[in-house]
Amino acid sequence: MTVDFKDSIHEALANPNLRGALGRFSEAYRISREKAYAGLDFEAIRERVKTVKAQAAGKLDELAARFQAAAEAQGATVVRLSSPAEVKAYILALAKERGVRSIVKSKSMASEEIHLNRHLEAEGIQVFETDLGEWIIQLAHQTPSHMVMPAIHLTKEEVAEIFNEEVEPGQTPDIPRLVKFAREKLRGRFLEADMGISGANIAVAETGSLVIVTNEGNARLVSTLPRIHVALVGIEKLVENFRDVEPILTALPRNATAQLLTSYVSIITGRTPAPDGQEKELHIVLMDNKRSEMAADPKFKEALQCIRCASCLNVCPVYRLVGGHVFGKVYTGGIGTILTAWFDELKKSDEIQGLCIQCGACNDVCPGKVPISDLILEIRRRLVKEQGQGVAAKAIFKVVNNRRVFHSMLRAASLAQKPFAKGGFIRHLPFFLGEMTKFRSLPAIAEKPLRDTIRRIAQPESAEKAAFYAGCLIDFAYPEMGEAVVKVLNKAGIQVLFPEGQTCCGAPARYSGAYETAAGNARDNIQALLEADPTWVVSACPTCTVALKEDFASTFTSLGLEADLEGAHRLAAKVIDFSTLVKQLVDAGRLTFKEGEQLEKVTYHDSCHLKRTLRANQPPRDLLGQAGFQLEGMFEQDICCGMGGSYSLKMPEISAPMLERKLDNIERTGASSVAMDCPGCVMQIRGGLDKRGGQVKVEHTANKLLDRLL
Structure with missing residues (x-):
């Protein structure tokens, strides 16, 4: 991680206005979103959205051709362009040919993606953002920090200061007055503009229609008043039929801003009459920019199910702290990391992907069921494959992948820690290690690991046997947890086995993109646990449980190690987390x-x-x-x-x-x-x-x- 990126993290964390604005919004959003979905089955809705978007992603070329034919039959001009350079060249040439001097824009992430404003302004054409948030950040010479609410990182005091410096002095931090001021200043721009540029939330192949969703009405003015309307649309916005619009419109406002419906839903099909009675020009630019490549990728094609609601940002605990100017490039947050890796290039996502903590909150709220955290792991895997591991990571994983060396080092550490350990904690470490104990105390490594102390527990003879997978922390830091697990299961008459060959579950390596190391851990554990021939494999660590139950097979599949899958699946069928098993035993009357x-x-x-x-x-x-x-x-x-x-x-x-x-x-x-x-x-x-x-x-x-x- 570069020094500049680290500095940007520290700067964001030190900004109380940023922390306050994002924190307040995050708290309110969770409550409001829940109310917005009251009486609805979110899982059923998101399954419909996923189906609609996944089917469209599987035939983008066909849908683009159908959309073009339908839209052109209604009088629109449709062009399909591959690269950002082609898109910018087309719009600039059109503007010059038509004598355009002034352009008004509604919010369009596709235009941000290709830095369209900068290109047009370099040629002497005035470009005015008309979405309030976009106008604010344009005046502030910033980029959006959020895909739906681009100025969410700014307080009303900061907005008033921007207006005072860039537009007109005398503005106070009163939100209704600031909104009124913006409306008054922007209204004339709509009337004077020669061209309007918009994006689109949905493009319907069946009818050639564009669906645009806004809260301010500016998109309707942008697409109606100027004599030329250019809609810049990424091909991932295509859906097959008009009925496919309904589930997206149901989910989009609820997930984006926790509204039942946005204030304006505009559906544009073909050219519309201009105010003076003349026919307007409607140009629709279908932009690819590597979206077709993404659709052809067996893993990342799922990212095209995104409907750009940005709910993954709204629930992300890391985004809440650092904001989109740190966690992202043009597109921000978890989904932004994925889109950056594709629309820009893989290495541009190198630093931002490291911000993801893999908590999975984004997966739970995504209306398109995009497995965001899984795709970020895949980015890490590909980065390691392309760039290799760092020297430190190689050394660490080499040790972790050798059970005997790893466990011997942990035993040695239990002796080496004595000058620093007190009361079960290590509260201070010397030199550069001090950072590790700066904000929390660390657990002292146990004098004897669980694999030693478990032998003291008298086990009942039973036909029902549970192989206990302890994981590194329970085995070497918290053996008392492991002993409690064993004793609880013993009370139900279950004999608990501790396979000596078990080792690290491989989660640290997998989450760092080192899948080969994780695969080695998986093989060792599969062999050790299945050799015990247990009724259950019990884990008291959810991360380890997920590794045993899901990640082993996923890792083998990602590496093309088909021969290892049979063992992974046999193990997964036996794995159960501690509390779930105990609940079953209590319900069966075996524990009281x-x-x-x-x-x-x-x-x-x-x-x-x-x-x-x-x-x-x-x-x-x-x-x-x-x-x-x-x-x-x-x-x-x-x-x-x-x-x-x-x-x-x-x-x-x-x-x-x-x-x-x-x-x-x-x-x-x-x-x-x-x-x-x-x-x-x-x-x-x-x-x-x-x-x-x-x-x-x-x-x-x-x-x-x-x-x-x-």
Whole structure:
């Protein structure tokens, strides 16, 4: 990561206006979006959107030809162009030929993508943005920080200052007055302009229609008043039939701005009469710019299901901290990272892809069901394949992929840490290592790992056997968690095995794009766990559970290692997370809780992989309630704590404020303890509370349940 990029992160984090504006919007958006979808089946809607967009992506060339024929039959001129250079050349030539001196534009990310304004202005043509947000950032000489709300990063005070400096002094930070001022200044531009340029949200092949969605009405003026209307449309906006518009219009406003419907929905089919009775010119530019290449890619074709609602930005905990000018280029956030890698070039996404913490919040809200976090992992894989791994990463993964060396080093570290460890924590480290303990304490490595202590637990003889996959943290930092897991399962009469050959699940390597290393970890674990021939393979770490259940097979598939898939699938069929299995055992009457006591107030933190990938966040809540604890809700209980595996080491400046927000929310509940199902989250939250001197106890669900079982 370059020094400049690091500096941009620090500058964004140090900007209280940015943090305040994005934080307030993010909080309000989640509540408003939920209300907007009240009474509707979001999953059914997004499945329809996905189907419509995926079918269109599979035949873009055919739909472009059909659209062109239908639109030209209605009097439009349609051109299909491949590169940004061709698009800019066409629009400039048209403007010069028609004597255009002034252009008004409605919001168009496609025009931002090719830097159209700059090209036209260099030729002496005046270009005026008329979307309020776009006009503000044009005056501020900035780029959009959000695909739907381009000026979301600015406060009303900053907007008033921009208007005072760039337009007319005397403006005050009063929103209604600022909007009125903008309307008055822009109205004359519509009347004077020779050309209007718009984008389009949808292009219908069946009818040759353009669908444009706005809240300000400026797109309707841009497309109506000037004598020439140019619509710049990426070919991914094509859909096959007019009926395909409905699910997109249902999802787009609700996901973008949490509205039931935007103020204006304009449907343009062919040329319209000009105010003086003359026929207007309508030019529709269908732009490719590598979209066809994306459609042909077996993985990235799914990105064409995006409807540009930007809801992935609205729920992203990293975007909320740093904004789009850091997290993105032209397109921002998670989907922006993917589009940058394609529309620009892969290496341009190198730094911004590292901002993704892989919490999966974007996947949950995307109305096109684009697997954004998975595609960012694929970008990482391709970057590693193209550029290779760094020296440090190679060295680390070489160790991690050698179980005996890796475990020997961890055992040695338990001795080396003694000058720094106290009370189970490492609170300070010397020299350059000090950054690791700056915002949280680290867990001390256990004197004896779980693979040693588990031998002391008397196991029942049983036909039902569970192979316990501990993962690195439970094995070497939190063996007491592992012992609790074993004892809980023992109470149900289940014999717990600990296959000695198990090693790192490979998640750190996979999430860094080092799929070959992850594949090596997968093979070792598959062999060790299947050799035990268990009824279940139980994991008490959601990240590890996902690795065993899904990622092993996905990694092999990505590398073309078909021969390894059979073992991965056999293992996946046996894998279950701890709380889900315990809930089944409780429901079957094989485990029973003590009764009659009034227990402490407990709050619960959702681990990202448990909720968003495994969809198993309810069993631990049910179990805690059944065990007699008073379960207290937490604000933003499902927002990432900032751990993200090795993310907290690579991006401590972002991990730290995410953790601080989580700790504040935990303490506001008034609960005496917080439970969770992820040892990584325990490490992050327990370490953060220790660093700030907090009194809330942090425990894995297994530890909370053990003492409550008969």
